[in-house]
Amino acid sequence: MNTPRARAMLFMGRRSHQSHAPHKHSPPAVANDLVISTVDENSGIAMLTMNRPPANSLSLEMNEALCYSLKTVEANPKIQSVILSSTNPKIFSAGLDITELVAPDNDRLPRFWNSLQQVYIDLYGSRLATVAAIQGHAPAAGCFLAMSCDYRVMSEGDTNNDIKKKHVPTIGLNETQLGIAAPPWMGQLLVRTIGFRQAELALALGTLFPPEQALSIGLVDDIVPHQQVESGDHKLVDLLPSQIKDQAQNSLLQKAYTQAQIYAKIPPQARVASKMVTREEHIFRMIAKRDEDTQHFCGFVTQKAVQKNLTAYVEALKNKSAKK
Numbered sequence: 001m002n003t004p005r006a007r008a009m010l011f012m013g014r015r016s017h018q019s020h021a022p023h024k025h026s027p028p029a030v031a032n033d034l035v036i037s038t039v040d041e042n043s044g045i046a047m048l049t050m051n052r053p054p055a056n057s058l059s060l061e062m063n064e065a066l067c068y069s070l071k072t073v074e075a076n077p078k079i080q081s082v083i084l085s086s087t088n089p090k091i092f093s094a095g096l097d098i099t100e101l102v103a104p105d106n107d108r109l110p111r112f113w114n115s116l117q118q119v120y121i122d123l124y125g126s127r128l129a130t131v132a133a134i135q136g137h138a139p140a141a142g143c144f145l146a147m148s149c150d151y152r153v154m155s156e157g158d159t160n161n162d163i164k165k166k167h168v169p170t171i172g173l174n175e176t177q178l179g180i181a182a183p184p185w186m187g188q189l190l191v192r193t194i195g196f197r198q199a200e201l202a203l204a205l206g207t208l209f210p211p212e213q214a215l216s217i218g219l220v221d222d223i224v225p226h227q228q229v230e231s232g233d234h235k236l237v238d239l240l241p242s243q244i245k246d247q248a249q250n251s252l253l254q255k256a257y258t259q260a261q262i263y264a265k266i267p268p269q270a271r272v273a274s275k276m277v278t279r280e281e282h283i284f285r286m287i288a289k290r291d292e293d294t295q296h297f298c299g300f301v302t303q304k305a306v307q308k309n310l311t312a313y314v315e316a317l318k319n320k321s322a323k324k
């Protein structure tokens with residue numbers, strides 16, 4: 001599997017390990033609106049907008065929709081960059097859909113985990129330049145999605161003095177706070193992004209970082225104030241799906257668009273080859289241990305003590321939401 005040809009195929013959008021993966025080329029059953037895909041061939045930029053209310057949490061279907069949409073955009077040779085965004089202005093993605101983990105179905109659980117592994121393989125190994133536009137919270141697997149991209153821009157949030165309007169998004173791998181641990185390939189993404197000691201601390205404590213801190217440790221590459229820009233690139237509007245068409249002046253999306261344009265101008269063979277240098281080993285290591293990883297996840301998550309923690313966490317989330 002780890003031959004030069006297999007490696008090139010992985011990064012050119014053709015999967016040499018397809019038989020191992022649950023991913024299919026046909027649209028997943030309920031995928032269509034979960035991830036809205038828009039393309040602008042003139043600029044070479046596409047946008048994948050996550051659209052799974054209320055929190056863009058990652059269910060089996062959402063993972064399949066992400067892979068399918070990405071694969072479809074990748075198949076278009078005119079596209080070089082993709083922006084990953086959200087229809088929810090306050091949540092990028094709330095991470096795994098916790099209801100997939102509580103009292104799980106024995107058949108579905110390994111399929112669910114496989115679909116998440118596939119998101120990692122497809123997104124981290126995409127031939128496209130990927131820019132995460134993080135407008136809101138990105139905990140746990142939400143942070144993982146962002147870290148799988150090539151560039152992360154985060155909104156500073158609404159720092160309005162009025163406490164009711166104030167909204168400061170956070171990002172990080174907070175798994176330990178739920179009584180679970182990020183899998184090795186996900187934890188290693190944090191190590192690769194922010195360095196060993198910072199990651200060791202953040203993983204153990206389950207730290208969620210507000211934008212300025214996330215920038216200072218390198219978890220995001222840029223932060224932008226929560227505001228409209230006066231004169232943004234007017235071409236962005238062509239890329240926005242109808243659900244967020246009114247966001248053409250949004251500073252975060254404008255910044256993400258500018259970055260996507262910068263990437264789209266780099267000769268693709270050189271850009272893809274440089275991406276392989278930093279990512280291929282990590283991806284192949286994960287693929288080699290994929291079945292083991294699935295077994296470990298299923299065994300871990302179904303433990304009584306873990307189920308107890310997750311049940312309590314879901315209850316707390318629901319109570320919080322009910323009190324609003």
Ligand SMILES: CCCC/C=C\CC(=O)SCCNC(=O)CCNC(=O)[C@H](O)C(C)(C)COP(=O)(O)OP(=O)(O)OC[C@H]1O[C@@H](n2cnc3c(N)ncnc32)[C@H](O)[C@@H]1OP(=O)(O)O
Pocket residue numbers: 054055057090091093094095096097098099137139140141142174175178180181182183297300301317318320321322
């Ligand atoms: C075993 C190894 C696996 C390791 C890999 C990954 C682990 C994970 O990804 S686990 C998921 C971790 N995610 C979280 O801890 C985030 C939980 N959510 C929140 O903290 C907040 O919802 C958030 C800060 C994202 C947004 O806050 P609010 O804007 O205040 O919204 P609400 O809290 O009211 O939530 C709205 C609505 O969404 C539901 N929700 C939120 N997160 C999830 C989730 N991860 N899965 C499923 N559902 C989620 C929440 O319950 C509310 O629903 P309703 O009660 O129906 O309104």
